[in-house]
Amino acid sequence: MAPTCFLLSVPADFNFGECLWFLDRGFDDCLYQLDNNKVTRALRLKEGLALVQIESGDRAVDTMTTGITAVVGSVPGAGVTEPGSQKEGPHLKISVLNRVLSPTEETELRNYLDDWFDLQLDLNPFYALIAQDSRLSFMKADYYGLRLIGIPDLFEAICWAIIGQQINLTFAYKLKRKLVERYGTTIEFNGNRYFLFPDPAVLANASLEDLQAMQFSRSKAGYVLKIAEAFANQSLSKAVLREMPDVAARQKALISVKGVGIWTANYALMKSLKERSCIPHGDAGLLNALINLDIIKDKKELSDIETFFNGYPEWESYLVFYLWRTLSTRV
C-alpha cells in the first residue's frame, strides 16, 4: 500500500474511463503513464516531488461501505483520510507512491487533480445545449462524463502549444519528449523514470542550437526560449494573467509575446486557466471536426463558425474539446 492514499470525490457526471481514454488516445505523452486503468505521473508539490497514481475509487468505496474498511481506511503508515468521511457518490483513489504527504500537500494535490480533470463543473447545461443540435447530440451518449483535461502548468501549456504549431501531433509529441527527457526533472521509482516538464529557468539556459538539434525549427526554438525567460524572470505567470481584468486582456498579453498567436493564446487559456469561451481559431483539428460533422463545408467559412459557436456561450472551450474528441475513434 502506498505511503499516502486517499479518496477524491468526483461529480456524478464524471467518467474516469472517458478521461482515461482521452489520455490514451494513441499519442506518446511523456508526462504520464497509463497502465491497467491507472494513470501515474510525477508532480512537484510544496515539499518536493511526488509520484501520484490515480485510479477509479469505486471498488475501494464499495469495500468500505460493506464494512471491510481496511482497503483504504486503515493503512499503516498514516496520511490517510478517515474512512467513511465521504462514502457518498463516486470517487477516485489517489495514491502517492514515493512518500508521505503533509496535510498541506494533500490539499495541494487535491486542487491539482480538480484542475487537471476539471472536477468543479456541472456538465448538465452543456449536455442540454448540445442535445438541441442533431449534429452534436451523439456526444452526450458517446462521451458522457468526459472532462476538459487541462494542463495546469501554464508554462507547459504554452510551450506545448508552440511545439504543436503547424506540425502533426505524432511529431509534436516526439519533440516534447526530447525536450522533457533532456531538460526535465526526473524521479525514479521501482526502476521506472517519471518526468516533469522542464523548469523555466533550466530551459532558459538551453541554446537555440540545442533545440534545433532536437528538430525544433529555428523560430520555434526561439519562441520556446523566450517564453522560458519570461517565466523564469516572473514577467509571465499564471498569477500575472489571473490578475488581469478579463479574457481580452489575457489574450492581448499572451499575443504580445513573439510566437504566440490567437491559436496559441486561446489554447493555453482554455487548457490552463479554464477560460470557458476560448476558441483556438484556425485549429486544423477543429476545422476538420466541423467538416466531418457537416457543420461547415469549407475551412474558410469563418462567419459560419462564429455563428455556430454563438449558440454555446460559456461552453465554447468544452465544445472545442469535445470536437477534438471526435477526431479519435475507439478501436
Add this chain to the structure above:
DNA sequence: AACCAGGCTGCGC
C-alpha cells in the same frame, strides 16, 4: 510524391 499538420511572422498592398 504530394499534401497535410491542434500556426506565426513579415511583407506588400
Add this chain to the structure above:
DNA sequence: GCGCAGCATGGT
C-alpha cells in the same frame, strides 16, 4: 487592416 508567401520538418 487584409491576404498571402515562406517557414521547417515529419507523417500519411
